[in-house]
Amino acid sequence: MLTKVIILIFLFIMVPLMMVIFALWMNDLPWAKAPGFKTRLAKYTTENIASTSFDTNYPELNIRQYTLPEEQLQSHVIRAVNELGWELIQTFNDGKTVNAVVTTKLLRFKDDVMIKLEKKDNAILVNLKSASRVGKGDLGANTRHIINFYEILERKINPSSL
Numbered sequence: 001m002l003t004k005v006i007i008l009i010f011l012f013i014m015v016p017l018m019m020v021i022f023a024l025w026m027n028d029l030p031w032a033k034a035p036g037f038k039t040r041l042a043k044y045t046t047e048n049i050a051s052t053s054f055d056t057n058y059p060e061l062n063i064r065q066y067t068l069p070e071e072q073l074q075s076h077v078i079r080a081v082n083e084l085g086w087e088l089i090q091t092f093n094d095g096k097t098v099n100a101v102v103t104t105k106l107l108r109f110k111d112d113v114m115i116k117l118e119k120k121d122n123a124i125l126v127n128l129k130s131a132s133r134v135g136k137g138d139l140g141a142n143t144r145h146i147i148n149f150y151e152i153l154e155r156k157i158n159p160s161s162l
Contacts, residue, residue: 050142
């Protein structure tokens, strides 16, 4: 009887816990950066949306701005989406809004990503929102999508900076 209880505890507690820890590790998140490990862990396990803004506590979620010609930046955005292997769903407003779907590696969940380009003064803002279709927490997957997108976009804009 005790053996069965131990097996059930292992199956229903330890296996899911190990999967969560593995997913958090796989997403390679900036744990040491502000606002700190504890706050990040709470966010990644209770929220399933990540979005960029100017007033975020998460440095990797700051809106980026670029001074490229609009058509060139739009082209880089589409190429970044394709390079990441995301499914391009549609573009609106002459390429100023792009919708894509990301399939997560571990459990194959679908996450929706919206990329919005907005002119402001002499720059173009690149604003992102990534949201899981299911689940209460995303284990940092949506934050990772945004980090990956900005890394690829930066590489496309400044190929010599690597």
